[in-house]
Amino acid sequence: MTNTPANDGFGTITVAAILAESAARHPESVAIIVEDEETTYGQLWKETLSYAGALRARGIGPGDPVALLIPNVADFARAYYAVLALGGIVVPVHALLKAREIEYALRDSGAKLLICAAPLMTEGVPGAAGADVDVLTVMATDAADGTPRLEAEAAAAVPIRGYVPRRPQDTATILYTSGTTGKPKGALGTHFALMEQVNVLLSDTFDLRAGDKIFGGLPLFHTFGQTCVLNAGLRAGATIIMCPRFTGPAALDLVHKHEITVFFGVPTMYVALLEAAKANPGRPEALRYGISGGSSLPVAVLEKFREAFGAQIYEGYGLTETSPVASFNHVGVSPRPGTIGTPIWGVEIEIARPEIIDSIEFLPRGELGELVVRGHNLFKGYLNRPDATAEAVVDGWFRTGDLGIKDDDGYLRILDRTKDMIIRNGYNVYPREIEEILSQHPDVVSAAVFGVPHEMQGQEIAAAIVRTPNSTTTAEELISFAKDRLAAYKYPRIIELLPELPLGPSGKILKRELAATYKGNTSAAGADAE
Numbered sequence: 001m002t003n004t005p006a007n008d009g010f011g012t013i014t015v016a017a018i019l020a021e022s023a024a025r026h027p028e029s030v031a032i033i034v035e036d037e038e039t040t041y042g043q044l045w046k047e048t049l050s051y052a053g054a055l056r057a058r059g060i061g062p063g064d065p066v067a068l069l070i071p072n073v074a075d076f077a078r079a080y081y082a083v084l085a086l087g088g089i090v091v092p093v094h095a096l097l098k099a100r101e102i103e104y105a106l107r108d109s110g111a112k113l114l115i116c117a118a119p120l121m122t123e124g125v126p127g128a129a130g131a132d133v134d135v136l137t138v139m140a141t142d143a144a145d146g147t148p149r150l151e152a153e154a155a156a157a158v159p160i161r162g163y164v165p166r167r168p169q170d171t172a173t174i175l176y177t178s179g180t181t182g183k184p185k186g187a188l189g190t191h192f193a194l195m196e197q198v199n200v201l202l203s204d205t206f207d208l209r210a211g212d213k214i215f216g217g218l219p220l221f222h223t224f225g226q227t228c229v230l231n232a233g234l235r236a237g238a239t240i241i242m243c244p245r246f247t248g249p250a251a252l253d254l255v256h257k258h259e260i261t262v263f264f265g266v267p268t269m270y271v272a273l274l275e276a277a278k279a280n281p282g283r284p285e286a287l288r289y290g291i292s293g294g295s296s297l298p299v300a301v302l303e304k305f306r307e308a309f310g311a312q313i314y315e316g317y318g319l320t321e322t323s324p325v326a327s328f329n330h331v332g333v334s335p336r337p338g339t340i341g342t343p344i345w346g347v348e349i350e351i352a353r354p355e356i357i358d359s360i361e362f363l364p365r366g367e368l369g370e371l372v373v374r375g376h377n378l379f380k381g382y383l384n385r386p387d388a389t390a391e392a393v394v395d396g397w398f399r400t401g402d403l404g405i406k407d408d409d410g411y412l413r414i415l416d417r418t419k420d421m422i423i424r425n426g427y428n429v430y431p432r433e434i435e436e437i438l439s440q441h442p443d444v445v446s447a448a449v450f451g452v453p454h455e456m457q458g459q460e461i462a463a464a465i466v467r468t469p470n471s472t473t474t475a476e477e478l479i480s481f482a483k484d485r486l487a488a489y490k491y492p493r494i495i496e497l498l499p500e501l502p503l504g505p506s507g508k509i510l511k512r513e514l515a516a517t518y519k520g521n522t523s524a525a526g527a528d529a530e
Contacts, residue, residue: 012165053157062087087164092221102127168192186383210237217243248272259286266294347375422451
């Protein structure tokens with residue numbers, strides 16, 4: 001795959017420089033901790049060069065896509081930067097995908113090779129076989145199945161001496177979107193967009209310092225964990241405490257054991273952390289603040305976290321196509337709960353009319369519309385999908401599909417995804433508003449609101465709720481709680497009480513799964529025509 005444009009100057013840039021430069025500046029500092037194993041920056045770069053040597057011996061070079069199916073361990077970083085150091089393209093694969101889905105990602109990206117963690121080979125190997133792609137394994141305790149081991153090939157190969165320079169608009173990553181409609185699309189991330197994102201996050205958005213210990217539980221195959229934790233963390237000279245399999249108790253244990261200073265998570269992680277803290281109270285003194293993204297953070301969760309941990313959560317917003325951060329409640333400035341802050345440096349976010357699809361027509365401040373983004377952080381399109389790219393990027397602005405408001409101070413507030421909006425009896429209903437109310441109930445751990453078909457109303461409002469352990473609060477009581485606080489057309493008539501909510505690989509609640517599995521056999525307070 002050739003992706004070097006002509007006549008674009010002589011400047012070069014590569015994401016691989018993140019690890020190379022930090023290894024030169026902090027060779028003895030610990031870069032990554034996984035359980036009891038510590039890897040210094042110097043070790044990590046040396047091992048990365050060896051991995052790259054093995055990949056080069058297999059013919060991997062500039063512009064070649066290489067897929068990674070690896071959990072949050074040091075081998076993800078080694079393989080990630082090894083591919084980039086060769087000038088290749090990293091194709092991270094979600095760790096929860098099945099063989100058929102893996103095969104699709106490999107075929108669509110044109111991957112030349114799959115580097116697969118041994119625990120994930122059950123799905124990875126048949127997926128690669130279906131796409132006719134060779135497999136190298138990492139994390140293997142033996143090679144009884146005959147799959148070549150990257151570690152062994154790296155030990156026998158000649159390490160590369162340094163990274164291959166790339167042009168700013170060369171492709172660095174192909175990240176697949178969730179595919180809520182149709183097949184997943186491969187978003188092309190450039191070296192420039194990813195590097196500029198990291199530089200802006202460190203200089204003007206986050207407060208990450210050399211020596212910080214940051215929580216590494218966000219999946220590294222996802223843009224949030226990859227950019228904000230791995231790339232920004234290593235660029236800052238911090239230590240990343242990996243959490244290969246997230247649970248609330250496991251995360252809380254790492255926070256205390258390693259004296260983590262900055263916690264990165266999605267809202268469901270903060271909910272799980274708060275639940276774990278009920279059984280193991282005590283404020284972690286080293287924790288300075290938390291960072292949340294991926295989906296809207298209920299204000300009630302933010303307040304509970306501040307009370308339990310004595311630390312503030314700063315919420316931001318972004319998408320795979322925006323590398324990912326587009327706006328943020330900047331650390332150092334008091335956050336405004338319920339908002340996603342202001343655009344990061346060099347990025348513009350405006351509100352446009354969602355019904356006009358072939359051009360961008362801005363709305364006045366305070367009016368509800370679709371968030372559109374323009375700036376250095378944009379991807380360069382969807383792989384082999386020019387029509388989808390043209391639909392997503394109009395007049396140089398990326399259409400997010402999210403509905404929101406921008407106030408007179410420039411702060412942004414998300415109401416919902418356009419596809420998640422519920423139309424009940426002709427009225428627009430935004431699930432986020434209802435979730436905020438339900439989250440205020442003391443027995444509600446988490447809530448997800450979605451629409452279900454209804455013969456008279458068009459759609460009815462339903463909510464799936466996880467209660468606190470041993471709670472006796474009924475669905476009818478929760479409906480009444482919401483009814484007292486919301487307009488008649490907004491409150492949920494249907495409540496499902498579930499032991500847990502379905503989550504995607506990045507920790508997002510899968511509302512489409514809740515809607516698809518709704519059977520109509522739940523508690524309700526009557527779907528009246530109010």
